[in-house]
Amino acid sequence: xxxxxxxxxxxxxxxxxxxxxxxxxxxxxxxxxxxxxxxxxxxxxxxxxxxxxxxxxxxxxxxxxxxxxxxxxxxxxxxxxxxxxxxxxxxxxxxxxxxxxxxxxxxxxxxxxxxxxxxxxxxxxxxxxxxxxxxxxxxxxxxxxxxxxxxxxxxxxxxxxxxxxxxxxxxxxxxxxxxxxxxxxxxxxxxxxxxxxxxxxxxxxxxxxxxxxxxxxxxxxxxxxxxxxxxxxxxxxxxxxxxxxxxxxxxxxxxxxxxxxxxxxxxxxxxxxxxxxxxxxxxxxxxxxxxxxxxxxxxxxxxxxxxxxxxxxxxxxxxxxxxxxxxxxxxx
Amino acid sequence: xxxxxxxxxxxxxxxxxxxxxxxxxxxxxxxxxxxxxxxxxxxxxxxxxxxxxxxxxxxxxxxxxxxxxxxxxxxxxxxxxxxxxxxxxxxxxxxxxxxxxxxxxxxxxxxxxxxxxxxxxxxxxxxxxxxxxxxxxxxxxxxxxxxxxxxxxxxxxxxxxxxxxxxxxxxxxxxx
Numbered sequence: 001x002x003x004x005x006x007x008x009x010x011x012x013x014x015x016x017x018x019x020x021x022x023x024x025x026x027x028x029x030x031x032x033x034x035x036x037x038x039x040x041x042x043x044x045x046x047x048x049x050x051x052x053x054x055x056x057x058x059x060x061x062x063x064x065x066x067x068x069x070x071x072x073x074x075x076x077x078x079x080x081x082x083x084x085x086x087x088x089x090x091x092x093x094x095x096x097x098x099x100x101x102x103x104x105x106x107x108x109x110x111x112x113x114x115x116x117x118x119x120x121x122x123x124x125x126x127x128x129x130x131x132x133x134x135x136x137x138x139x140x141x142x143x144x145x146x147x148x149x150x151x152x153x154x155x156x157x158x159x160x161x162x163x164x165x166x167x168x169x170x171x172x173x174x175x176x177x178x179x180x181x182x183x184x185x186x187x188x189x190x191x192x193x194x195x196x197x198x199x200x201x202x203x204x205x206x207x208x209x210x211x212x213x214x215x216x217x218x219x220x221x222x223x224x225x226x227x228x229x230x231x232x233x234x235x236x237x238x239x240x241x242x243x244x245x246x247x248x249x250x251x252x253x254x255x256x257x258x259x260x261x262x263x264x265x266x267x268x269x270x271x272x273x274x275x276x277x278x279x280x281x282x283x284x285x286x287x288x289x290x291x292x293x294x295x296x297x298x299x300x301x302x303x304x305x306x307x308x309x310x311x312x313x314x315x316x317x318x319x320x321x322x323x324x325x326x327x328x329x330x331x332x
Numbered sequence: 333x334x335x336x337x338x339x340x341x342x343x344x345x346x347x348x349x350x351x352x353x354x355x356x357x358x359x360x361x362x363x364x365x366x367x368x369x370x371x372x373x374x375x376x377x378x379x380x381x382x383x384x385x386x387x388x389x390x391x392x393x394x395x396x397x398x399x400x401x402x403x404x405x406x407x408x409x410x411x412x413x414x415x416x417x418x419x420x421x422x423x424x425x426x427x428x429x430x431x432x433x434x435x436x437x438x439x440x441x442x443x444x445x446x447x448x449x450x451x452x453x454x455x456x457x458x459x460x461x462x463x464x465x466x467x468x469x470x471x472x473x474x475x476x477x478x479x480x481x482x483x484x485x486x487x488x489x490x491x492x493x494x495x496x497x498x499x500x501x502x503x504x505x506x507x508x
Contacts, residue, residue: 045507075507100495104502135508157411161404164397174396178389178501188508191399192490195483198403201410202483208411249508266508294507 033217035084035237037244037321038119038330039291039306041299042077042094043109043137044316053294054253056261073296076317077137079112080246080291081119082237083327084216088121089128090148091235091246092293095140095193110313112141118312119330128215132248132293133229134160134197135266136190143196150200151221154208156231159267160189183266188229209233222283224250226269227276234276236283239322243284244305246291250276254295254303258287264294291321377500380443385500387440388453391433392501395493398429399460402486406467406479420471427464433457446499453496459489 050070051058060068080091095101097109113123126148131139134156142150163185166172174186181187200206207213213221218238225231227250235246250273251257252264257277262270280290288305292298299309299317309319310331320331377385405422409415434457442450463485470478497504 048507077507098491098494100491100498101505102498102502103505106507136505137508154411157404157407160400161408164401164404169393172397173393174400175393175501175504178385178504181506186397186400188505189400190490190494190505191396191403192487192494194400194403195486195490198406199483199487201407202479206411264508 038081039319041316075294095137108316135188136193153231159230224276226272254292430461456492
């Protein structure tokens with residue numbers, strides 16, 4: 001009996017600690033804000049050969065197989081709008097069409113401040129911008145968000161600088177030939193876009209992230225290095241329908257995540273892209289809450305998370321993904 | 333009678349479904365057509381213009397890289413080392429490149445139809461060169477206002493380069 005007493009005390013102590021830990025855990029969870037989220041179609045790249053977007057969906061003339069009978073697709077450029085209490089976060093910022101940058105072949109572009117206004121938000125009220133990566137069509141319009149703090153991975157910046165200083169000119173070039181840059185390491189980082197990133201750094205409004213970071217309770221950046229670019233990053237967001245994970249071009253295609261097919265290969269290690277898909281499955285419990293940047297089925301029933309949609313400015317579409325308790329719908 | 337009714341109902345449902353399926357495709361086709369029509373409106377370059385575009389591309393390829401390198405020198409300085417000497421060592425070759433590029437493009441023979449385009453490119457190189465000069469002065473005197481000035485010049489220069497690109501190489505940036 002005496003021999004048992006210390007064991008009982010030890011058990012009681014451990015059980016007590018476990019109970020306290022659980023209670024604190026529950027309390028911490030209860031403090032986590034539940035966020036609302038919307039998706040904005042910043043623009044649409046029209047008539048893109050399906051095979052250039054998803055190699056396993058290359059069009060085969062005459063084929064009746066569903067994976068090879070679609071010649072081209074229209075790719076939305078999706079921007080995530082996330083409201084957690086008084087914080088307004090954007091995930092990616094699209095690109096800025098100008099009279100000197102029309103991107104022939106794109107359609108439905110509208111200025112991001114106007115699109116935010118259509119949702120009832122003010123661009124000046126955006127507090128944080130997390131860019132999935134720094135390509136020109138995902139990290140534009142930063143100067144139109146004057147008060148937002150930019151979050152970018154150090155790995156992303158280091159990889160661009162490495163490429164720029166590589167001795168072989170075809171590898172270091174941002175654009176290696178007049179037809180484009182054919183997936184070279186610095187391809188896609190337009191001078192004006194990088195200058196906008198630098199503008200945020202100069203104003204002291206940039207956070208250089210090393211790997212994982214919680215930017216608000218429950219709102220967490222996850223590294224997805226080389227899943228699209230060297231410093232790709234995901235954003236986990238707690239909502240009333242479970243956790244969402246925004247993936248930018250690490251999650252270019254919802255169908256790709258669902259069916260385990262690679263998409264939008266640029267500076268991409270396809271193994272890492274699959275691991276990024278897996279991360280979404282692990283965080284959200286499936287593929288339905290993974291938010292894709294260029295899914296052609298966006299804003300339709302075939303991509304259920306985005307089906308609560310409507311047509312907004314200049315024919316671009318928007319979707320209300322989920323609302324926090326008490327948050328009013330912004331769907332017209 | 334009942335069978336006929338079922339057949340009619342099925343036919344109506346199939347028809348509605350077919351219309352539902354084809355409507356978005358028709359819109360998509362129209363948008364594609366519009367995009368193509370817009371593309372068709374861009375005038376093709378003449379042989380002389382093509383020659384100028386090809387000659388200028390050799391400069392542009394390195395100028396684009398150097399422009400991004402200029403921004404990165406600033407980013408690295410601010411976020412990594414704050415080493416003014418290392419900063420200056422990165423900027424010096426870029427300043428020389430943009431100064432030389434300005435002279436080189438100015439000396440190129442452009443067809444009259446592209447003289448404005450050529451001037452814009454010369455201006456872009458001059459703006460980048462001035463920005464680099466400001467950054468070098470900052471490395472000497474530490475006046476951070478110079479970095480703001482350089483940033484404004486860089487933004488303007490980047491816009492000028494894009495204006496030229498829109499005329500000579502409209503497909504240089506692809507969906508990413």
